[in-house]
Amino acid sequence: MNTLPRTPSSAPVRIRFRVLPNTPGTSARVRAEVRGRLRTWGWPEERADDVVQVVSELVGNALRHTGGEARLRLTRTSDGVDVEVADHHRELLVLRRPADGDGGHGLHLLDLLTTHWTVEQHTTGKLVRAHIRR
Numbered sequence: 089m090n091t092l093p094r095t096p097s098s099a100p101v102r103i104r105f106r107v108l109p110n111t112p113g114t115s116a117r118v119r120a121e122v123r124g125r126l127r128t129w130g131w132p133e134e135r136a137d138d139v140v141q142v143v144s145e146l147v148g149n150a151l152r153h154t155g156g157e158a159r160l161r162l163t164r165t166s167d168g169v170d171v172e173v174a175d176h177h178r179e180l181l182v183l184r185r186p187a188d189g190d191g192g193h194g195l196h197l198l199d200l201l202t203t204h205w206t207v208e209q210h211t212t213g214k215l216v217r218a219h220i221r222r
Contacts, residue, residue: 106161107157107158107159108147108150108151108157108158108159108160109157110151110154110155110156110157114147114151115144115147115148115151118143118144118147118160119143119144122139122140122143122162123140126139126169129164129169131169131222132222135220135222138201138220139169139220142171142197142198142201142202142218142220143160143171143173145197145198146173146194146198146216147160147173148194149194150173150174150175150177150216153177153179154175154176154177154213156177157175157176158173158174158175159174160173165219167221167222168203168219168221168222169219169222170217170218170219171218171219172216172217172218173215173216174213174214175213175214176212176213177213177214178209178210178211178213178214179214198218201220202218202219202220203219203220203221204218204219205218205219
């Protein structure tokens with residue numbers, strides 16, 4: 089993540105996409121970086137856990153299911169944070185009802201922890217966006 093100066097908490101701060109390699113330890117490093125970024129933004133720790141969980145789920149899925157790299161962008165908004173994760177796989181996410189032993193739990197977590205989330209399909213892959221209120 090880029091190092092940015094402190095700004096008032098109401099000012100939007102956009103962090104450019106950060107490329108995440110599909111290598112061991114990437115998800116753990118990203119969780120630590122996101123937690124550190126939220127700390128600099130003054131987020132309460134209990135709300136930071138939700139953001140970290142959402143980022144971890146989206147990045148983990150992108151790396152695990154696509155075999156390639158993922159890209160992450162965080163944007164602080166006036167009422168929370170936007171999380172965007174892009175990958176090079178065009179297959180869209182499917183919310184399974186009910187989740188079963190083989191998976192499907194991650195999207196249910198997104199439903200629980202976010203205000204809303206969307207998936208966009210592009211010619212080069214997909215982009216998942218989620219908003220978490222402070």
